Structure formats: structure tokens, C-alpha cells
Amino acid sequence: xxxxxxxxxxxxxxxxxxWKNYEKLWNNPVFWQVFRNTFVYxxxxxxxxxxxxxxxxxxxxxxxxMHGFIRMLYFLPFMTSAVAMAWVWRWFYQPVPIGLFNNALxxxxxxxxxxxxxxxxxxxxxxxxxxxxxxxxxxxxxxAGIRAIPQSYYEAARIDGVSKTAxxxxxxxxxxxxxxxxxxxxxxxxxxxxxxxxFNMTSGDPGGPLNSTKPLVLQIYQSAFTDFDMGYAAxxxxxxxxxxxxxxxxxxxxxxxx
Amino acid sequence: MKFTKMKALVFATATSTTALFSxxxxxxxxxxxxxxxGARVTAMEQLIENFEAVNPxxxxxMTHFPYADYRTKVAAAIPxxxxxxxxxxxxxxxxxxxxxxxxxxxxxxxxDADTIDAEFFPMVSAMREGENYWALPTAVRxxxxxxxxxxxxxxxxxxxxxxxxxxxxIGAQLTKRDGAGNITQAGLTMGMTAQxxxxxxxxxxxxxxxxxxxxxxxxxxxxxxxxxxxxEFYVGLGEENGIGAVGFMDEPQAAFKAGRAxxxxxxxxxxxxxxxxxxxxxxxxxLPATGEGMRSNxxxxxxxxxxxxxxxxxxxxxxxxxxxxxxxxxxxxxxDVVGELPAKPSVGLTEANSNDATxxxxxxxxxxxxxxxxxxxxxxxxxxxxxxxxxxxxGMSVADSLAIAAAAEQELLDAFYTSK
Numbered sequence: 025x026x027x028x029x030x031x032x033x034x035x036x037x038x039x040x041x042x043w044k045n046y047e048k049l050w051n052n053p054v055f056w057q058v059f060r061n062t063f064v065y066x067x068x069x070x071x072x073x074x075x076x077x078x079x080x081x082x083x084x085x086x087x088x089x090m091h092g093f094i095r096m097l098y099f100l101p102f103m104t105s106a107v108a109m110a111w112v113w114r115w116f117y118q119p120v121p122i123g124l125f126n127n128a129l130x131x132x133x134x135x136x137x138x139x140x141x142x143x144x145x146x147x148x149x150x151x152x153x154x155x156x157x158x159x160x161x162x163x164x165x166x167x168a169g170i171r172a173i174p175q176s177y178y179e180a181a182r183i184d185g186v187s188k189t190a191x192x193x194x195x196x197x198x199x200x201x202x203x204x205x206x207x208x209x210x211x212x213x214x215x216x217x218x219x220x221x222x223f224n225m226t227s228g229d230p231g232g233p234l235n236s237t238k239p240l241v242l243q244i245y246q247s248a249f250t251d252f253d254m255g256y257a258a259x260x261x262x263x264x265x266x267x268x269x270x271x272x273x274x275x276x277x278x279x280x281x282x
Numbered sequence: 283m284k285f286t287k288m289k290a291l292v293f294a295t296a297t298s299t300t301a302l303f304s305x306x307x308x309x310x311x312x313x314x315x316x317x318x319x320g321a322r323v324t325a326m327e328q329l330i331e332n333f334e335a336v337n338p339x340x341x342x343x344m345t346h347f348p349y350a351d352y353r354t355k356v357a358a359a360i361p362x363x364x365x366x367x368x369x370x371x372x373x374x375x376x377x378x379x380x381x382x383x384x385x386x387x388x389x390x391x392x393x394d395a396d397t398i399d400a401e402f403f404p405m406v407s408a409m410r411e412g413e414n415y416w417a418l419p420t421a422v423r424x425x426x427x428x429x430x431x432x433x434x435x436x437x438x439x440x441x442x443x444x445x446x447x448x449x450x451x452i453g454a455q456l457t458k459r460d461g462a463g464n465i466t467q468a469g470l471t472m473g474m475t476a477q478x479x480x481x482x483x484x485x486x487x488x489x490x491x492x493x494x495x496x497x498x499x500x501x502x503x504x505x506x507x508x509x510x511x512x513x514e515f516y517v518g519l520g521e522e523n524g525i526g527a528v529g530f531m532d533e534p535q536a537a538f539k540a541g542r543a544x545x546x547x548x549x550x551x552x553x554x555x556x557x558x559x560x561x562x563x564x565x566x567x568x569l570p571a572t573g574e575g576m577r578s579n580x581x582x583x584x585x586x587x588x589x590x591x592x593x594x595x596x597x598x599x600x601x602x603x604x605x606x607x608x609x610x611x612x613x614x615x616x617x618d619v620v621g622e623l624p625a626k627p628s629v630g631l632t633e634a635n636s637n638d639a640t641x642x643x644x645x646x647x648x649x650x651x652x653x654x655x656x657x658x659x660x661x662x663x664x665x666x667x668x669x670x671x672x673x674x675x676x677g678m679s680v681a682d683s684l685a686i687a688a689a690a691e692q693e694l695l696d697a698f699y700t701s702k
Contacts, residue, residue, distance in 0.1 A: 035382035
């Protein structure tokens with residue numbers, strides 16, 4: 025907090041800068057772009073990952089076939105190092121002749137798609153592995169939540185002849201609310217802090233072409249450790265902290281128990 | 283029984299420790315810091331060994347860190363009276379280190395500024411201020427054109443290009459595309475993320491008749507008709523002439539290593555890793571000249587400096603050590619072990635070195651090289667990366683994009699120089 029009001033390049037003395045760092049931040053178009061990117065990660069990432077993981081958990085809960093093996097499969101990405109994974113996905117996304125996806129497209133004569141070197145496709149392309157990696161954890165939590173719902177409710181519903189969809193919306197989802205609140209807050213914070221995937225998948229030009237994938241955390245890292253502008257980095261960190269605080273409080277408020 | 287053994291051991295240890303300390307009392311121990319890079323560490327170990335053989339009363343301890351932590355550690359250690367007496371730093375950081383009083387000038391009696399000016403390659407003069415030099419390199423780096431001899435032979439091309447036009451011609455012959463028009467083999471690798479931004483700044487802009495910076499690198503000057511034609515030429519490599527593509531094989535050096543690119547512009551520090559690539563046959567030539575034969579190159583270097591921590595006998599020892607690491611002998615060792623070029627013509631331009639098939643083109647390049655005085659290399663590189671991306675991804679005209687880039691870079695320079 026104090027450093028955010030100072031000028032410091034790690035080497036020299038710290039000098040008082042007043043609101044200068046915050047002014048610079050306010051007037052910097054890159055900061056606003058980064059700000060927007062951060063929220064795109066959040067707004068796309070959280071709902072998509074929750075819906076997919078709930079869908080998988082809901083259906084997996086009913087399967088008994090090779091349960092342990094399947095569990096291993098979906099939990100594996102979560103245990104893998106984000107850095108290693110980012111580099112593998114980076115390879116998938118490469119243009120012809122090495123990229124997995126583009127080679128497949130080329131096989132069918134479809135023109136290649138620029139995944140990472142594009143101002144529009146790069147952010148979703150980076151988000152995909154981040155969502156995929158988090159699924160395992162969310163599925164486990166969802167399954168635990170689903171298991172915790174007493175079977176007697178379902179039996180009562182079956183006796184009353186309630187449809188499957190109605191059971192899902194009237195019993196399963198409402199009773200899963202604490203689980204959902206936990207996961208929403210947890211994954212939101214995760215997406216607001218996204219760094220590893222972005223940094224490693226666009227390491228030549230960190231933050232993607234024309235900053236199209238740069239999240240706030242990466243911008244902070246660059247201000248601090250490549251530009252050595254500690255004051256500016258601290259100012260941005262204060263902003264990130266406030267965002268995290270507000271988003272979490274807002275979500276808790278929305279999803280509170282009435 | 284056991285007890286006596288133990289006692290003997292304790293005594294033995296105690297006496298040997300005293301013995302150690304008694305020799306240390308006569309000797310001076312200085313510390314040297316550099317960042318970790320395998321070959322550099324090996325070379326420095328060799329230099330230290332040679333230095334200690336001549337100066338038995340001085341011990342040099344080397345400490346190295348991962349590059350990422352380097353600056354933080356140096357900054358934290360020296361003011362606390364810890365850390366190095368002699369430190370290695372990138373030439374672009376000198377101003378910061380000076381301003382923070384982490385380093386002190388080299389003494390004028392052992393490092394006479396005029397003698398250094400006469401003996402070293404001219405770009406080293408960036409380290410001079412008044413009658414003092416602040417730091418000196420052991421080695422310098424420059425750019426050259428690597429080419430894949432196997433691909434050249436397959437295409438029936440006799441030799442590497444001498445001029446930019448020849449480069450385009452050869453590049454076109456080497457470029458291969460699949461049915462959908464995607465490049466599968468590039469004539470020339472492209473990417474401002476690698477060394478191309480240096481090639482553009484100090485190479486192409488000058489070759490097209492421009493002057494990239496004015497007023498001792500405080501004013502950006504590539505936003506001129508000459509600069510625009512240089513950028514048009516560069517962007518054109520990927521478009522109308524189509525001999526390469528940004529992002530092909532992820533990174534330029536990866537494409538070249540994989541044998542998927544005919545030509546590749548890179549620094550002398552790449553030699554080591556290319557030598558380790560199995561099945562790759564390559565050679566080096568000087569950067570292509572203009573039709574009139576004008577060449578221009580970029581060079582950069584790491585320097586060694588004495589820190590403000592070194593005082594009294596440590597200072598004297600540090601001066602001696604600095605003299606040794608900037609000597610001809612040290613430079614030759616550095617070239618042989620690391621592959622970085624000697625900072626003095628007297629070592630670099632020897633018959634053997636300048637005619638060396640691998641190092642020769644780089645060493646000859648030093649004669650017409652310029653060193654950009656970066657204030658923040660990665661931010662300034664980003665400016666040029668974005669300039670190309672705006673043209674490629676957003677369809678902006680080269681002139682407009684370069685104007686934005688020049689303004690952005692000027693802002694970086696201004697911010698730096700006004701805060702000093």
C-alpha cells in the first residue's frame with residue numbers, strides 16, 4: 025500500500041510520488057485493456073467451467089462403470105503442472121506444420137486458424153486449458169455435494185411422480201447451493217488471478233498480440249520485474265485486491281441464504 | 283574408547299580450521315557475481331583459476347543466480363554491505379546501477395579512458411563518462427545470418443546472399459507451401475520477439491538511409507520515410523514476397539533448428555545451441571548489405587563493474603581482477619568457451635578469429651555495429667512487436683503503425699530521462 029504511493033526501481037531510494045502511480049494507471053489505455061481482459065476471463069471462465077463440471081458430475085454420479093478409472097481421468101489435469109500443460113496446449117495451437125489442431129484442419133483442406141496470434145481468438149484459446157485444468161477439482165466438489173443430498177428427498181419425489189428435470193431444478197440444485205457458492209467464489213478468484221497459462225502460452229510476447237490476452241496479474245508482474253516500476257506495480261496490486269474483494273463480497277451477497 | 287576418538291576428531295577439526303584461518307588472514311577474498319548460464323560459468327571458473335595462479339594472495343569466489351532473481355539480489359545485497367565486489371551487468375542497466383550508487387567508476391590510472399577508447403571496439407564508449415570508465419565488457423555480441431546448408435544444396439543454391447535483394451530471391455526459392463497456402467518451410471524466419479527488432483533498429487533503418495535515434499539515443503527518429511520503407515520491407519517479407527511468417531513454428535530459432543527455415547538472423551550466443559542440434563547443417567554469413575554494399579549491425583554486451591562495497595585491499599584486488607577479465611587472454615578464453623566475441627579488435631581481428639567460418643561473420647560485423655542505448659529493452663521491443671501486429675492483424679498502414687510505435691517509444695525514453 026505504501027509503495028503504491030512511491031517511486032521505486034528496486035535499486036535506488038524510494039521517493040514519494042503521491043497519487044502519480046494511480047493517475048498513470050487511470051490514463052493508461054493498456055491498463056483498461058488489461059482490466060477488461062481480466063473480467064472476460066472471469067465472466068466466460070466461471071460459468072462455463074461450472075456448467076461443464078456440474079454436467080459431468082451429475083452424470084458421473086449415476087455411473088458405476090469403471091468409476092475409479094474415470095475419476096483418475098478427470099482429476100489428472102488438475103494435478104498436472106499448469107506450466108507443462110500450457111506448453112502442450114501451446115503446441116496444439118501452433119500453425120501448420122506443427123500444430124495439432126491446424127494439422128487436423130489442413131488434413132480436411134480447411135484453412136488454418138490463428139489461435140494464439142490473433143486478437144480475437146487468443147483469449148478463448150488460453151481460457152480453454154485453464155477451464156479444462158480446473159474441472160477435476162470442481163467435479164469432485166460437486167459430486168461430494170450431490171452425494172450429501174439425502175436420498176429420502178429423491179424417493180419422496182419419485183413417489184409423487186415428479187419428472188427428472190423438476191427433480192434437478194427443485195431438489196438437486198437448491199440443495200447444492202452451498203457447494204455452488206463455494207465453487208463460484210473459488211473459481212472466480214482463480215480466473216481473476218490467471219497467470220501461468222497466459223505467461224507460458226505467449227511467452228515470446230507475454231500477454232498476446234497487442235495485449236489481447238494480458239490479465240492484470242501479468243501486467244503487475246511485468247511492471248514490477250521487467251520495468252522495475254515497483255510503485256506502479258503496487259498501485260495495480262491494490263486495484264486487483266479491491267476487485268477481488270468486491271467480486272467476492274458481491275457473489276456472497278447474491279448467493280446468500282435467504 | 284569412543285570418547286577419545288571423538289576428542290581426537292574435535293581437536294583435528296579445530297587445528298585444521300585454525301590453519302585455514304591463518305592463511306586466509308594474508309589473503310584477500312573478493313566475490314564475483316553473475317547470472318547463471320552454463321558456458322559463462324565454466325569460462326569464469328577458468329578465468330578465476332588462471333587469475334588466482336598469478337595472484338596467489340587473492341581468492342575469487344563466484345556466485346551465480348538464475349537470471350530472473352539477479353537484479354533483486356544485487357540490489358538487496360550491496361547496500362547491506364554483502365554481495366559482490368565485482369559484478370556483471372547488462373550494458374543497458376548501467377544508468378540504473380550508477381544512479382543507485384551500486385557501482386563505482388574504474389580508477390583512471392589503471393583504466394585510462396583514452397587508451398580504452400583506442401583499444402576496444404567503439405560501441406564500448408557508451409560506458410565512459412568524462413575521464414572515467416564505469417564498466418568494461420569481456421565480450422560482445424553481434425548479429426549474423428545463419429543459413430541451412432542442406433536446404434541450400436537441395437535447392438541448388440551456391441552460396442549465402444550478399445545483399446537484401448539476393449536474400450529475397452533465395453528466400454523465395456526456399457519457401458514451400460502446402461495445398462492450402464500455408465507455409466511448411468520458410469525462406470527466412472521472422473519475429474520481432476527474437477532478434478529482428480535489433481535488425482530493424484540498427485540494421486534495416488540505417489540501410490534504408492535513416493538514423494533510428496538522435497541525440498545520443500534520447501529521441502526516436504525511425505518515424506521517417508526511410509524508417510517507413512525499412513518497416514515496409516520487413517513486413518513485406520511475410521506478405522507480398524512471402525518468404526516467411528511471424529509465428530511460424532512458434533519461435534524463429536525453433537524453425538531454424540528443426541530444419542524448416544532456410545535463413546535465420548540471430549546473435550552469436552545461438553552458436554552453442556545450434557552446435558548441439560543433431561542433424562542440422564548450418565553456416566553463418568554477415569547480415570545482407572544493400573545494393574550499394576552498405577551494411578549495418580547491432581551489438582550488445584554484458585559488462586563487469588566494481589561495486590561500492592569493495593574498499594581498501596578488496597578494492598585493489600577487484601581492480602586487479604577487472605584488469606585480468608578485460609585482458610586479451612581472458613577474451614580469447616571467453617570466445618573459445620562461451621562463443622562470445624572479444625571486445626578488443628586486437629583479439630577479435632586476429633587472422634584466425636576473423637577468418638573463422640563461424641565467428642568470422644560476427645566479428646567482421648562488429649566493425650559496422652551500433653549499440654542501442656535501451657532504457658527498458660523489453661518494453662521497447664514490445665513497441666516494435668505491436669507495430670508489426672497492428673499491420674498484420676488489424677490491417678493498419680505501415681506509416682500509421684510506425685508513428686504510434688515511435689510515439690510510444692519516445693514516451694518510454696522521456697519517462698526514463700526526466701526521472702534521472
